[in-house]
Amino acid sequence: MNKLFGKNILALFFLGISSGLPLLLVFGTLSVWLREAGVERATIGFLSWAGLSYAFKFVWAPAVDHLSIPLLSRLFGRRRSWILLSQVLVILALCWMSLWDPQSNQINFIWLAAGAVLLGFASATQDIVIDAYRIDIADHEQQAMLAGIAIAGYRIGMLFAGAGALELSALFNPSEHYLASAWQLAYRCMALFMLLGIVTTLLIREPDTTNTRPVIHNNLYLFIHFICVIASFCLSFIALGWLFEAYSANHTLVNFALACLRLMIAVGIAVIVGNRLCHFGLLDRHEFNAVYVSPFVDFFKRYGQLALWLLLIICFYRTSDIVMGVMAKVFYVDMGYSKTEISRISFVFGTIVSLVGGILGGLLAYRFGIIKILLLGALTASLSNLLFIYLANLAAPSLTALSLAIVADNLAGGLAGGVAVAFLSSLVNKQFSATQYAAFSAITLLFPKLLAGYSGAMIDVLGYSTFFALTAVMGIPVIVLILLIWRPYKRITNMS
Structure with a gap:
């Protein structure tokens, strides 16, 4: 236990920061930059597809799990070499994005979008390897604690990329007028923060991966x-x-x-x-099946007919909050809130509340069972979106109303996200933990991110109030699905 509370705790905390930092630089922070540059809402929504790498990471997760990187793997080991490579790619993508002004011409916008795609791919790869590293370094009973520490670091990384980037942008440009160089400098500072992850990777130990994974010849x-x-x-x-x-x-x-x-x-x-x-x-057919096929066959063998219903819940569970969340920062800008107000209330305060919600979700799931809190998370995530209808119909911007809406939304989203991690972990067979967890977490984002790409277009047609009501309704199918699998899920988990 001393070792767990020592090196492993610190390693997962700092790796969590490294893992969480790029996320908002692909989504929320980038959306604010583009909106301030005058990019249309529909285009911003489409650019959120740059984050589809998070949804498709299960495609290359088996390759990352089994391939060695020439020279780097000999120097640092398989896990650390992949973490290091992904972190270097994140830094390169951030530096590349900082070279372009999306307002100047369409070519610059395209190059910036290409950097966002590379950033999404590198960040998703980093998530794959850090999840695998967490699984490899500890026994099964220690995973929940390490996951909690990693999530805490992840939220702090998001805080750097959200509030930190906005505060830096405001610092470099005190006026409310758009200045490309302020955003470019902010993204370069984010690239410097990623050095924390690289230093951590160089200092941590390579895990012992002598397990049942097949040898690739x-x-x-x-x-x-x-x-x-x-x-x-x-x-x-x-x-x-x-x-x-x-x-x-x-x-x-x-x-x-x-x-x-x-x-x-x-x-x-x-x-x-x-x-x-x-x-x-x-x-070789045997190697192909062992690497790509066996992890998925195992899941369907263990859960039988229930597997399809579980996959539907995984697919739709985060739809309500993700579709709304993509355009939340754009909504704040359109309602007249300043970058500093968005930074301090949405990113700083919101992230802290979200962290509390995630911890609360894990504790409640441990105390009352995963399936009950999974239902609670689906209900609160949907209902919290209705508060933004009130916010959209205010005669003038209100920091009090904004704070209340953000508290409710982030608390609900954090709770739903925390219990979702526990739910996905409960479905994983440790023999295939890296690939299965990557697949489940990717599927969680696939449908919501695909639908979120049309969020800007929806708002242009429906308006903000109707859009927020629609995102709340999107949570109803998930609630019905959870009620349908309630008893068989509890029966299977009790047996296991």
């Missing part, structure tokens, strides 16, 4: 296989975009349905390509 072939599968997905997704462009419409629901169909077809093509490459001998 040819890392180069696995890497080539992985690149081909990803390339087939990306190329087919782009090509389908050109094909579906002729069927696009002004109706948001039609475009959303086309986007879902486009995504499913692209995934199907990638699966077919991966299977055919095995047929041609690029990767």
Whole structure:
């Protein structure tokens, strides 16, 4: 226990900061920058797709779990080398984004968006490896405590990227007029903060990974296989975009349905390509099944018919708060609140309340059971969105009303997020913990982030009040699903 409260606690805390820092630099903080630069709300909403890497990280999680990086893995070990590589990529992406002014011309905006995509990919990769590192360094009974410490660090990292970036931007530009250099300097400061993660990675120990994972005899072939599968997905997704462009419409629901169909077809093509490459001998069939197939087969074997209902809950659980959250900072700007007010109330105060909500969710789940608090989290996350309808209809900006709405929203979101981590962890088989947890956490974000890409367009059509009411309604299917699986889930967990 002394060792747990010593090096491992400190390691996970600082790695949590490193993991949480890039998130808002892809979403909330970047949204404020773009809105201040005069970018349209619909475009900001579409750019939130840069964070879809968090939803698709399960695709390359097996490769990260099994591949060694030449030279780096020999120097630092497999886990630390991947953490170090992802952190370096995060720093490079932040520095790249700081070179461009999205207001000057469309080319600059495109280059900035490309940096946001790289930042999302590097950050999602870092999350994969840090989760795997946490699982590897401790026994099963210590995981909840380490996860709590990592989440605390994650929230502090978000605080740096949220309040910190806004405060720095305001410091570099005291006026309320847009100044690109202020935002660029703020992003460079965030890149400097990432050095804390690199120092931590260099100081921590490499975990003992002698476990049941299969040995990959040819890392180069696995890497080539992985690149081909990803390339087939990306190329087919782009090509389908050109094909579906002729069927696009002004109706948001039609475009959303086309986007879902486009995504499913692209995934199907990638699966077919991966299977055919095995047929041609690029990767041994046994290794392919062990790396990519076994973790998912195991889940369906353990939960049977209940597995589909569990996946639906995983998929839809965070929809209500994520779809609303993407445009929350834009809403504050449009309502007339200053960057300093947004920073201090939303990012600082909101993050602290969210951290309290996450801890509360874990404690309540431990005391009363996961399924009960999972339902409570779904209810509060939906109902808290209704407070923003009142905020949207105020005659003038009110810091008191803003504070109350943010407290309720962040407390509910933190509680839902905390119990969601406990719920996902309860579904994982430790033999496949890294891949399964990456898959579950990615699926949690996939549908909400895809839908959130249309949030700006929804607001343009519906207005803020109707939009917030709609996001509250989005929580109803999840509540129904939780009630449906209540008894069978409790029966299976009691048996295990």
